[in-house]
Amino acid sequence: MPAQTFDVVVIGGGHNGLVCAAYLARAGLTVKVLERRGVVGGAAVTEEFHPGFRNSVAAYSVSLLNPKVIADLDLYAHGLRIVERPAMNFLPLPDGGHLLTGEGRTQSEIAKFSQADADRYDAYCDALTRIADILRGLVLTAPPNVERGSTLRALRELLHLGTLGNRLRQLDLEEQRLLLDLFTRPAAEFLSDWFESEPIKALLGFDSIVGNYASPFDPGTAYVLLHHAFGEVNGKKGAWGHAMGGMGAITQAMAKAAVAHGADIETDAEVAELVIERGTAVGVALKSGQVVKGGALAANVNLKLLYTQLTPDDALPRDFAARMARFKCGSGTFRMNVALSELPSFTALPGKTAGPQHGAGIVIGPSLAYMDQAYRDARAHGWSRAPIIEMLIPSTLDDSLAPPGAHVASLFCQHVAPELPSGRSWDEARDEVADLMIATVDDYAPGFAQSVIARQALSPLDLEREFGLVGGDIFHGALSQNQVFSSRPMLGYADYRGPLSGLYHCGSGAHPGGGVTGAPGHNAARVILADLKRRSFSSSI
Numbered sequence: 001m002p003a004q005t006f007d008v009v010v011i012g013g014g015h016n017g018l019v020c021a022a023y024l025a026r027a028g029l030t031v032k033v034l035e036r037r038g039v040v041g042g043a044a045v046t047e048e049f050h051p052g053f054r055n056s057v058a059a060y061s062v063s064l065l066n067p068k069v070i071a072d073l074d075l076y077a078h079g080l081r082i083v084e085r086p087a088m089n090f091l092p093l094p095d096g097g098h099l100l101t102g103e104g105r106t107q108s109e110i111a112k113f114s115q116a117d118a119d120r121y122d123a124y125c126d127a128l129t130r131i132a133d134i135l136r137g138l139v140l141t142a143p144p145n146v147e148r149g150s151t152l153r154a155l156r157e158l159l160h161l162g163t164l165g166n167r168l169r170q171l172d173l174e175e176q177r178l179l180l181d182l183f184t185r186p187a188a189e190f191l192s193d194w195f196e197s198e199p200i201k202a203l204l205g206f207d208s209i210v211g212n213y214a215s216p217f218d219p220g221t222a223y224v225l226l227h228h229a230f231g232e233v234n235g236k237k238g239a240w241g242h243a244m245g246g247m248g249a250i251t252q253a254m255a256k257a258a259v260a261h262g263a264d265i266e267t268d269a270e271v272a273e274l275v276i277e278r279g280t281a282v283g284v285a286l287k288s289g290q291v292v293k294g295g296a297l298a299a300n301v302n303l304k305l306l307y308t309q310l311t312p313d314d315a316l317p318r319d320f321a322a323r324m325a326r327f328k329c330g331s332g333t334f335r336m337n338v339a340l341s342e343l344p345s346f347t348a349l350p351g352k353t354a355g356p357q358h359g360a361g362i363v364i365g366p367s368l369a370y371m372d373q374a375y376r377d378a379r380a381h382g383w384s385r386a387p388i389i390e391m392l393i394p395s396t397l398d399d400s401l402a403p404p405g406a407h408v409a410s411l412f413c414q415h416v417a418p419e420l421p422s423g424r425s426w427d428e429a430r431d432e433v434a435d436l437m438i439a440t441v442d443d444y445a446p447g448f449a450q451s452v453i454a455r456q457a458l459s460p461l462d463l464e465r466e467f468g469l470v471g472g473d474i475f476h477g478a479l480s481q482n483q484v485f486s487s488r489p490m491l492g493y494a495d496y497r498g499p500l501s502g503l504y505h506c507g508s509g510a511h512p513g514g515g516v517t518g519a520p521g522h523n524a525a526r527v528i529l530a531d532l533k534r535r536s537f538s539s540s541i
């Protein structure tokens, strides 16, 4: 078969690949998206996991999706609708107490545990919002890149660094200190500066371990908390919501936008290897044997997968290859989708008819010490004997997901070891761990286990096999200090350009990292357009 040729070939049809493709096609380039699975969307998909029951099988909640991406790609016109939750979070406690947060109720709920904490809550939100605003200002631009020598590019990066420095100088000293705290400190310490009661610290601290295989007492976890705070839902900063039809509605809208601009999307098209000619990436060979050539390649796949499995061994600079082999992937996540015959009734807030607690992000993880123990357990044993679970029941907001009267729930579970001790396979442990997750929810909502009609369990290994998420890492690589901002994926390669000319990074392995943001895809498109000399379009992104 003769090779097909396009201006740009996008490897992977996850949401960032689709966003990148849509922007490039909008600028008039010919773009081909190659997706391994039978459906586009990557980790943001809606699938039927049991007859009649559909769910967002991996990513399950929306907040981080950038408003500019929504507007530029006209996602609402392509069918996207995002609704807010009736309550933000529900934290049932083992002693029968609970914390139920959301508009108009958070302060009074916190006051049940500490009036001082309730009084400080607004100031905490203001501080976090101020810092999250800085992050918001940085997510849609490439971070300053480390360039050696005195080339024009190095000079440009120096100016870029100066601009960033100037921006940070506009913060007052207290804000600069806060920023430093959030980038470096343990979430547990940071939260203890603000609050004295455990339930509010646990509820806020949960964000610091989502997709982060760490204890909230570990340095750097405050940054992950911040990472989960820079989003918004329908203009409400920091809020989380539900995409009607599930997360797949987001990526289907993105695919429609890309196709409307002329992009060509092919599913069941697995890339087997990059085609490299004289140090330049010029195309890809599919598993089918077909070769697709591109003036540029944009990799949406996990970068560790790209460089350790899809790139010929001798094509990479040795230092890059060695560092990429050590790139930390493994977010400690186990994911379940369950079909339910009825809604759970929580000991802490009983009732089987839909109440605000059922529409909230239900967090099982009553204290920071519990979360610390969960991590220690997973390190020693392979998984936490008392795991942390966020449960969402999206069918309470969206009747397209389950038959009338029945429900679907997402269980997002931490902590499990990306690889089990003693070489045990996740294929052997999956069912035992899935039983534990169900039993853990049942402890807080007796009868839950009985109401489970069917379940899908995705171990870290399943997440890797099904979605290409190396080590099951939901973010395409840990958001640790050495893997964020100018060092994502590593120092010297933060500008969306890979070590091979013609090869770009447009997925979550690039700044600002994982989550359904669309930001890496947006930023990579800008760089590709600049390099392909479509500067007028590049500056219009």
Ligand SMILES: Cc1cc2nc3c(=O)[nH]c(=O)nc-3n(C[C@H](O)[C@H](O)[C@H](O)COP(=O)(O)OP(=O)(O)OC[C@H]3O[C@@H](n4cnc5c(N)ncnc54)[C@H](O)[C@@H]3O)c2cc1C
Pocket: 011, 012, 013, 014, 015, 016, 017, 034, 035, 036, 037, 040, 041, 042, 043, 044, 057, 058, 059, 060, 061, 062, 063, 064, 065, 269, 270, 271, 272, 300, 301, 302, 310, 333, 335, 412, 463, 466, 467, 468, 469, 473, 474, 475, 476, 506, 507, 508, 509, 513, 514, 515, 516, 517
């Ligand atoms: C269990 C789980 C829960 C999450 N929860 C949330 C959440 O609630 N909210 C949120 O904002 N984020 C969440 N995330 C994170 C978020 O979903 C991801 O960080 C994000 O979707 C990654 O998008 P991406 O486009 O960069 O990559 P991906 O979605 O990983 O897309 C990469 C694509 O490349 C394809 N691919 C892989 N190999 C090949 C190949 N050889 N050839 C061709 N194609 C290939 C894959 O099939 C995939 O479609 C969650 C993730 C997971 C896994």
